[in-house]
Amino acid sequence: MALARTHAVALLGFSGALVEVEADISGQLPGMILIGLPDTALSEATQRVRMAAKNSGCPLTRNHLTINLSPAALPKHGSGFDLSIALACLAADQVVTAASVAGVVHIGELALDGRLRPVPGILPAVVAAAKQGRTTVMVPAGNAEEASLVPGMTVVGVASLRDAAIWHGARIEPRAVEAIPAADVPVDVTADHDLADVVGNDDAILALQVAAAGGHHLMMLGPPGAGKTMLAVRLPGLLPDLVPEASLEVSSMRSLVGQGVGPRLVTRPPFEAPHHTATAASIVGGGSGQIRPGAAARASHGVLFLDEAPEFAASVLDALRQPLESGVVTIHRANAVAQFPARFQLVLAANPCPCGQFGSSDQECTCPPIARRRYLARISGPLRDRIDIQLGVRRITPAQIRLATEQARLGTLEARERVRAARQAAEARLESTPWRLNSDVPGTWLRSSRMRLDHAATAGLDRALERGGITMRGYDRVLRVAWSIADLEGESRPRPDHVGQALYLRKGMA
Known part of the structure; x- marks a missing residue:
């Protein structure tokens, strides 16, 4: 009788912790018990492991098995512990080499026939193992490509428990098994949307570029058919490719929610557009058992688009206020606290009233004034004070369509290059600070003696503040947008017309 150990990874939110899996054989009575705060799916591993081992040609001992997952106080979820439990049990029974099993981190779910199913969260799990100094990880063959994205990690992909046991020294004959493939890589729904397809709405096209250059939040108000959704889905295309750190974070988030990652890290910003019936938990994350990321976390380093924003529940919209400021979603439960990144650009689209026709030149609005006020008051x-750019969008007239077809229009790739140059200018200016985007810069720094604009540039903005047209937070946000406009135009400091444009983009819905 012997005791054997190996390791697995427990994910809590976006971070992972190394878990020691111990298996001990004792006594003559048959049985198998799993301890160490497992959830329901993990508690069922005892039956999966026993049947998978039998069907793989290396059955578990008939004596009593005790499996401990340490640290015991750490919550453990899901079926990704199956492989580590099975190999720890086989090592305790001396079917495989205990020293070999102890030096490898094992992650994978077992089917009853012994094959290994790919599991979600492989990328963040392998990253967590690497941070703990581990150098070798064994995963299902379907997850091997994704796990190999972590530099410095030796990845062993196996199709079945039988293959894993042979790799660890079991004296059994190999058997060909077809590996279970991983999830497909999702299609980028924004890839084919070119900015050149937008006809008219020059102010909105400028607003998109400014939002992309500075990382600003955007709200568009206009009647149905004005092009709000068309504009929103083109914003991710204007954003530059992700830097390596953001690319790893976005890829890890995609892995965590069970989407395919593929042979390379994700390089394009994500785009999330939840339906207006979404709950607060589906937007910011949650769950009564395992804590799962919401749309705000999945949109980190990209765009979160809420179409028909007033139709969302007020509690859902207000749940976004804290992530907009901190860039992090923190979810508290009785036995755990999980954190997810949530540094996204928020884009809201709304009709001006319940019927949608208020302010339209070709149709009459039937909504009384109080109904219009109540409708927009849902936001x-x-x-709204946290949204830097607030713009009205109107329907395009036939004359504008005819005129636009005769003019060259700005395409996505050209606009992306402008945005990239503007962001480089902002990064050079902010090099000695902890910020990289204009939207991150605090107002106190913008109003400091080093960065303060002269009175001629801010005269109109000062008057708006004195009249109560904007708040102090709004004042600072106008300054941030003005710096983004200056960066787009290649200017070292905002001019008075830049501040005026920024104020218009802030109050353009009024």
Whole structure:
């Protein structure tokens, strides 16, 4: 009788912790018990492991098995512990080499026939193992490509428990098994949307470029058919490719929610557009058992688009206020606290009234004034105050369509290059600070003696503040947008017309 150990990874939110899996054989009575705070799916591993081992040609001992997952106080979820439990049990029974099993981190779910199923969260799990100094990880063959994205890690992909046991020294004959493939890589729904397809709406096209250059949040108000959704889905295309750190984070988030990653890290910003019936938990994340990321976390380093924003529940919209400021979603449960990144650009689209025709030149609005006020009041003042660019969008007239067809229009690739140059200018200016985007810069720094604009440039903005047209937070946000406009135009400092444009983009819905 012997005791054997190996390791697995427990994911809590976006981070992972190394878990020691111990297996001990004792006594003559048959049985198998799993301890160490497992959830329901993990508790069922005892039956999966026993049947998978039998069907793989290396059955578990008939004596009593005790499997401990340490640290015991750490919550453990899911079926990704199956492979480590099975190999620890086989090592305790001296079917495989205990020293070999102890030096490898094992992650994978077992089917009853012994094959290994790919599991979600492989990329963040392998990253967590690497941070703990581990150098070798064994994963299902379907996850091997994704696990190999972590530099410095030796990845062993196996199709079945039988293959894993042979790799660890079991004296059994190999058997050909077809590997279970991983999930397909999702299609980028924004890839084919070119900015050149947008006809008219020059102010909105400028607003998209400014939002992309500075990382600003955007709200568009206009009647149905004005092009709000068409504009929103083109914003991710204007954003530059992700830097390596952001690329790893976005790829890890995609892995965590069970989407395919493929042979390379994700390089394009994500785009999330939840339906207006979404709950607060589906937007910011949650769950009564395992804590799962919401749309705000999945949109990190990209765009979160809420179409028909007033139709969302007020509690859902207000749940976004804290992530907009901190860039992090923190979810508290009785036995755990999980954190997810949530540094996204928020884009809201709304009709001006319940019927959608208020302000339209070709149709009459039937909504009384109080109905219009109540409709837009569903988006709370504190949330709107956090949105840097607020713009009205109108329907395009036939004359504008005819004129636009005769003019050259700005394409996505050209606009992306402008945005990239603007962001480089901002990064050079902010090199000695902890910020990289204009939207991140605090107002106190913008109003400091080093960065303060002269009175001629801010005269109109000062008057708006004195009249109560904007708040102090709004004042600072106008300054941030003005710096983004200056960066787009290659200017070292904002001019008075840049501040005026920024104020218009802030108050353009009024």
